[in-house]
Amino acid sequence: MSTPDDAVAVFRDIESELTGSNGPFAVVDAVVGGETMRVYRDTPASFDDVFTSLVNEHPDEVLLVEDGAAYTYRQVGDQAGVIAASLARRVGVRDGDRVGIAMKNRVEFIVALVAIGRCGGVAVLFNSREAEVEIAAAVSDAECVAILADGPRAARIRARDRSTPIVVVDDDRIDEPVYRYADLAAGRDSTASRPAPEADAPSWILFTSGTSGRSKGVVLTHRNVCTLVVSLRLFTETGVVTNARKYGMEPDAIRGLMPRLSALLVFPLFHTSGLVALMTTMFTGGVVVIMPRWDVRLAIDLIEQHRLAMLAGPPMVIVDVLNEASPVERIGSLINVAAAGQTTPPDLVAKLSRVLPAAGRGVGWGMTETTASVSTAGGDVLAAHPDTSGSASPVMEVRAVDASGHVVSGSGVVGELQVRGPQVMAGYLNRPEETAAVFDGSWYRTGDLGYVDDRGLIYVVDRVKDIVITGGENVYCAEVEYVLLASEQFTEVAVFGAIDERLGERVVAAVTVVDGVELSADDVRDIVRASLAAYKAPADVVFGFGPLPRNATGKVLKRALRDRYAASDET
Incomplete structure (x- = not known):
């Protein structure tokens, strides 16, 4: 019988094999922003390249389901190409221009995300839940050349911004300047994938709360986003190889036994957690069922109807589903349940194990400024170390620093956790002083208190930030x-x-x-x-x-x- 230390050792051995010079996820040294750090040798050039490869691999598989309508990978990719061409030719989007997205979770959000990158723009993901004053401040900071918005968000924006062109995805009447999404989608031209962009040029801008009620735009580069893509794939592949060795099988045989992933999208897409949930499902050629807003009864209906295998959301989502599902067989198809976005209460972990004992569980730690997850854990490692937030990905470094600025190490020796690597943001949009306060160009101060034990496992225990x-x-x-x-x-x-x-x-x-x-x-x-x-x-x-x-x-x-x-x- 394996010991807790064995689980970590096995994980490390497999990860080292996969990231070695001959491995599919080879890690090499590179200079990024004047700093030498580890990067994946074969990092994709852009999110559009990643999506295009998925369309080529799974053209006729269903990618998205919304309100009973299904959309294949090819259909989403084709519409993104048309929208990209229309944004460039009708709206006037040029390389490096910022283009906003302000809407609830829906198919058009995902099409817009791909299309903006395809026409050379930088996608600015506004928090659709913000009040009029907050979203107006974010729009002012972003200086977008256009914003794709649903009706409610378009009305909030137009109430305080009379000049930014809005592409409305609903039929709502919005004051000029305005374009109709349906008109752009009816275009005859299409934009194919573009030449590779500069790796450290902006790709996405997401907003995170600020101390004075004014959100801060987190600038993520193509390298940031595509490094996350590879890290997520590596974590999945490590699990495949681990199971292959455990059961004496070939990795291809394990992959053949894995069902096509199907997931309920609960996290909003303007959060990195929502984007991670989307990408994780897409990598397997899986299907994502979209929920525009949280409704536990609808969620259970969708899980039962589509036999969904994955549910990821904040703890409240998991609590609601476990409390409401009756009989529990209605959610019996779930084989992967992840409470993310904040610390998972121990009582919830115990209840999840009782109600869905066969469901796998995963944890991670990260934030918008680190392009989502810095560390992950699952399987035997998490079973052996249930309180950990996992180990850092092979290209990310994590250290704990005490109040005097000294690096501390060892189990239980707590300091502020700092992060270094190719997933750390370029900085806050138009906020050089706030950027400098947390990021010196090398190490990012997370504001979380924790420690890294002798096995390299990360434990988060508190927050510096209020x-x-x-x-x-x-x-x-x-x-x-x-x-x-x-x-x-x-x-x-x-x-x-x-x-x-x-x-x-x-x-x-x-x-x-x-x-x-x-x-x-x-x-x-x-x-x-x-x-x-x-x-x-x-x-x-x-x-x-x-x-x-x-x-x-x-x-x-x-x-x-x-x-x-x-x-x-x-x-």
Whole structure:
């Protein structure tokens, strides 16, 4: 019987074989941004190249299902070519131009993502859940030459931006300048794959929460995106070879036994988690069933109807499905369930094992600034080390640094986790000072506290950043505090996170109102919702804490607040 150490050793041996000089995922040294680092020798040139190869491999397989309609790889690729040509010839998109996408999950989102790259543009993925003020600020930062948007997002953008051309994918009436997606899709011309772009030129820009309520654009290069593609494929192949050796079979025989992957797309595509879920499924020629918004009963219906094999989402999604599925056979087709986007509560892991004992489980750690996952773990490694976030991919380095700036190592020796490698972002859009604060051109400061043990396994234990991750969405406490204090109705405000069985964490606001002002909890939430996305509004509002606890320098002691709140919540 293998020991926990054996599981890691076997994983390392197989990974080394696959990434050796003669392996299919060979790793070599290269200079990136003036820094020598490890890269994959055969990294694709662009996401469009990756998608084109998938179309050639699986032309007539179904890629997307939405509202009962099915779309093959060839159909999606063909439409992307037509949209790319129309963007270039009718809208005027040129190499390096930024083109926005602002819509809920839908087929047109994925077509647009491919098309923008194919016509030489940089895809800017706006958070479709943001409030009008937030999305307007992001649009202003991005300076797009055009934005493809659904009706609700187009209306929000046009309310504050009268000049950026919008390509509307619905029939909604939007003030000029406007194009109709249907008209662009009806074009007769098509753009084929382009020459390879510069590896370190921008490919995608995704937005992440900022401390003042203004999102930051994370600039990801072609190298960033395509390195992620190879890392995801390597993780899958490592699992195949591991199982082949375990059962005394050839890897090709294991692949032949693997079903065509089918997945429910729950994460929004403007998040790296959504893009990873999409790509992971596409690599196998699999099918993705699109949900425009979360509805647990619809999700279970879709899992049962399509016999879906994979479900990935924030912990709240997994909790909802496990609680609602009755009988459990309705979700019995699931063989891979991943709670991602934030720390998975131990109770959820235990329940998942009870309800779906045959389902595999995977974990990972990363963020938008590192092009999603830095580390992954699954199979025997995760079974032996259930608290780990996995080991870093072969091209990424991770270290822990203490408060004095010294590198620390060893099990339980905690420091801020820093990351280096070809998946680290180019920087924040138009934010040189904020970029410099976290990225020195070599190492990126993640804001997560953790350690790397002697086996190279990463453990995340806390956060440096004052941030709440609720339902898979990041909420900076400072941005909520900023909005509440700006209303001039409070003398003190402190926002923090509390453990929540469904959401992972929930946002809590402890407030002291100005004398003579009367506010309810709903009033406080409304103040936040007027300026920020609804999910950033506090789930709980506490009025009776009195003067907030502070240290000698006047800083609010959030840990003391969390402890006091937890104690009051239990009584």
